[in-house]
Amino acid sequence: MAFSDKILQKSIDPTVHQMLDRAEQAGIETVWDRYEKMLPECGFGELGVCCRNCNMGPCRISPFEDEGPQKGICGATADIIVARNLIRMIAGGAAAHSDHGRDLAHTLLLTAEGKSGGYEIKDEAKLAALAKEYGITADGRTKEEIALDLAKAVYAEFGKQEGPLQFTRRAPQKRVDQWQKMGIDPRGIDREIVEIMHRTHIGVDNDPVNLILQGLKASIADGWGGSMVATEISDVLFGTPEPVRSEANLGVLKADHVNIVAHGHEPVLSEMILAACSDPALVAKAKGLGAKGINLVGMCCTGNELNMRHGIPLAGNFMQQELAVITGAVDAMIVDVQCIMPALGDLCECFHTQFISTSYKAKFPGAVHMQFNEENALSIAKEIVGSAVDNYANRVPEKVFIPEEKSDCMVGFSAEAIIKALGGTLDPLLDAIKSGAIKGIAGVVGCNNPKIKHDLGHVGLVKELIKNNVLVVTTGCNAIATAKVGLMLPEAADQAGDGLKGVCQSLGIPPVLHMGSCVDISRILNVCAAAANALGVDISDLPVAGAAPEWMSEKAVSIGAYVVSSGIFTVLGTVPPVLGGPLVTEVLTQGANDVVGAAFAVETDPVKGAGLMIAHMDAKRKALGI
Numbered sequence: 001m002a003f004s005d006k007i008l009q010k011s012i013d014p015t016v017h018q019m020l021d022r023a024e025q026a027g028i029e030t031v032w033d034r035y036e037k038m039l040p041e042c043g044f045g046e047l048g049v050c051c052r053n054c055n056m057g058p059c060r061i062s063p064f065e066d067e068g069p070q071k072g073i074c075g076a077t078a079d080i081i082v083a084r085n086l087i088r089m090i091a092g093g094a095a096a097h098s099d100h101g102r103d104l105a106h107t108l109l110l111t112a113e114g115k116s117g118g119y120e121i122k123d124e125a126k127l128a129a130l131a132k133e134y135g136i137t138a139d140g141r142t143k144e145e146i147a148l149d150l151a152k153a154v155y156a157e158f159g160k161q162e163g164p165l166q167f168t169r170r171a172p173q174k175r176v177d178q179w180q181k182m183g184i185d186p187r188g189i190d191r192e193i194v195e196i197m198h199r200t201h202i203g204v205d206n207d208p209v210n211l212i213l214q215g216l217k218a219s220i221a222d223g224w225g226g227s228m229v230a231t232e233i234s235d236v237l238f239g240t241p242e243p244v245r246s247e248a249n250l251g252v253l254k255a256d257h258v259n260i261v262a263h264g265h266e267p268v269l270s271e272m273i274l275a276a277c278s279d280p281a282l283v284a285k286a287k288g289l290g291a292k293g294i295n296l297v298g299m300c301c302t303g304n305e306l307n308m309r310h311g312i313p314l315a316g317n318f319m320q321q322e323l324a325v326i327t328g329a330v331d332a333m334i335v336d337v338q339c340i341m342p343a344l345g346d347l348c349e350c351f352h353t354q355f356i357s358t359s360y361k362a363k364f365p366g367a368v369h370m371q372f373n374e375e376n377a378l379s380i381a382k383e384i385v386g387s388a389v390d391n392y393a394n395r396v397p398e399k400v401f402i403p404e405e406k407s408d409c410m411v412g413f414s415a416e417a418i419i420k421a422l423g424g425t426l427d428p429l430l431d432a433i434k435s436g437a438i439k440g441i442a443g444v445v446g447c448n449n450p451k452i453k454h455d456l457g458h459v460g461l462v463k464e465l466i467k468n469n470v471l472v473v474t475t476g477c478n479a480i481a482t483a484k485v486g487l488m489l490p491e492a493a494d495q496a497g498d499g500l501k502g503v504c505q506s507l508g509i510p511p512v513l514h515m516g517s518c519v520d521i522s523r524i525l526n527v528c529a530a531a532a533n534a535l536g537v538d539i540s541d542l543p544v545a546g547a548a549p550e551w552m553s554e555k556a557v558s559i560g561a562y563v564v565s566s567g568i569f570t571v572l573g574t575v576p577p578v579l580g581g582p583l584v585t586e587v588l589t590q591g592a593n594d595v596v597g598a599a600f601a602v603e604t605d606p607v608k609g610a611g612l613m614i615a616h617m618d619a620k621r622k623a624l625g626i
């Protein structure tokens with residue numbers, strides 16, 4: 001099939017070309033069309049110099065010194081406004097991740113009390129390890145008793161008035177010392193987020209550097225707090241991921257099955273939807289309607305959670321959520337929270353797809369709301385899946401077109417699984433780094449964004465890294481992008497430089513390791529902390545780097561901030577709204593080195609972005625004398 005240049009330039013993914021062609025023919029708009037209609041995007045917003053924090057405004061600072069206002073009505077300069085806006089983004093992102101973590105703590109609490117409907121404690125070894133970390137006695141106690149204490153302890157992390165947050169102490173001592181010295185060692189998770197909202201209120205904190213420090217502090221409470229809680233407690237409840245084979249891309253939808261797309265973030269919902277999908281009565285119902293069965297697939301980070309733990313196929317990443325509906329083959333799109341486009345409501349009305357929201361926190365126009373709760377989890381999940389199955393009868397076969405493309409992938413590389421693959425210790429990995437077979441480790445994460453050709457940033461950057469012997473660990477929408485092009489197969493080692501290729505072949509692992517969802521970037525932090533501790537250095541001394549080639553969400557801003565705060569140089573592939581504040585820009589790209597031993601770079605060209613990361617690793621290797 002030949003597609004117009006306009007379509008081809010939007011993505012590197014052939015399924016996207018096919019679905020956009022279909023959308024164009026049917027006169028259906030997608031995120032790409034809405035982006036084009038938005039152009040040119042607001043220049044003040046792009047620079048970060050507009051402020052609506054009080055009703056004397058809105059104010060905006062002119063980028064030209066001799067033309068237009070240089071201060072807001074209250075006197076705020078461009079740097080003050082940019083810093084306030086930036087850290088409010090961090091507050092939004094940290095709140096999202098941390099609320100996710102809180103929901104997991106809640107589910108653990110209910111499960112320990114015997115009040116949850118269908119959950120159980122699956123990873124007792126992790127429960128025991130976490131209990132030990134929190135100083136909770138395990139001897140002679142049931143797993144529920146231990147879990148109850150653990151749930152209360154992690155719950156308390158959110159409302160703490162004084163720190164430290166327990167998991168921050170996994171970081172090397174030198175890192176903790178630096179955080180303390182700079183006053184950015186977080187106290188309670190919620191406290192740091194609330195303090196951002198206070199400090200950015202009119203007439204409070206008007207020192208750009210002081211504002212940014214609070215942003216870093218809240219971000220650390222996200223990465224080493226809320227996100228880490230989300231990951232660890234998910235593992236306790238649903239099992240710690242282990243390598244498993246799966247498939248990725250829209251070709252995982254099946255014309256002869258009831259197709260359910262689980263989209264959003266929290267495994268509390270998706271684990272129960274998965275359980276409901278194998279309910280014999282619902283499967284029989286689906287068969288009674290002429291389907292061969294129920295096909296559950298995942299989208300975005302819910303997809304990653306299901307994929308990592310159960311090998312459930314990934315339908316696609318952020319920019320593909322509308323395209324899944326446009327296949328006409330999705331009987332239900334079930335969502336919880338985060339990264340769900342409100343556009344889905346109108347879109348689903350053009351098809352038979354039932355758009356089902358499940359969280360009181362996230363309602364959408366055009367969605368049917370079926371409130372989910374942990375107490376009755378399995379029975380509600382069965383109702384939701386039952387509704388999807390019923391909707392199969394409304395499918396219009398003439399409207400169905402499922403692209404064929406999908407790729408196999410090997411996923412499930414939790415930190416524990418990586419250590420197991422290495423034979424029980426990190427030493428073989430550290431030896432490979434010391435010998436130069438592996439130049440360094442890159443964490444490549446984050447969203448899609450129509451500002452950049454879909455998946456090109458992700459795949460272009462990752463391919464360049466592995467070619468240069470950089471082992472890539474990935475989460476979020478980058479993980480899905482790389483899975484779709486076969487980079488998560490052991491055979492992809494052929495695309496790696498000789499050193500990395502040899503390591504991958506000897507271990508039977510891909511050069512790109514799927515570590516999970518966005519909150520699972522905490523797994524990457526844990527690996528970095530363990531490596532630094534093993535070598536007796538700080539994380540900022542390691543030949544590691546981070547990248548978010550196509551980021552768009554506030555969560556990504558918080559992630560970038562905590563990754564840099566952890567001492568990891570990070571390349572952003574889309575430009576953050578900070579360039580209107582010269583001091584803020586300098587602090588983020590240079591000054592941060594003096595505060596946390598790492599900084600940001602912005603590079604929209606993925607190959608050049610990889611080059612910056614490689615140069616950084618070379619410099620760190622030299623400093624380590626390896």
Ligand code: SF4
Pocket residue numbers: 051052053054055056057058059072073074075076081202203
């Ligand atoms: Fe304008 Fe200051 Fe109010 Fe912001 S806080 S809207 S800069 S007056």
Ligand code: MSK
Pocket residue numbers: 300301317318338339445446447448475476477478517518552553555556
């Ligand atoms: S889903 S935050 S678009 S990575 Fe976690 Fe993808 Fe970004 Fe959402």
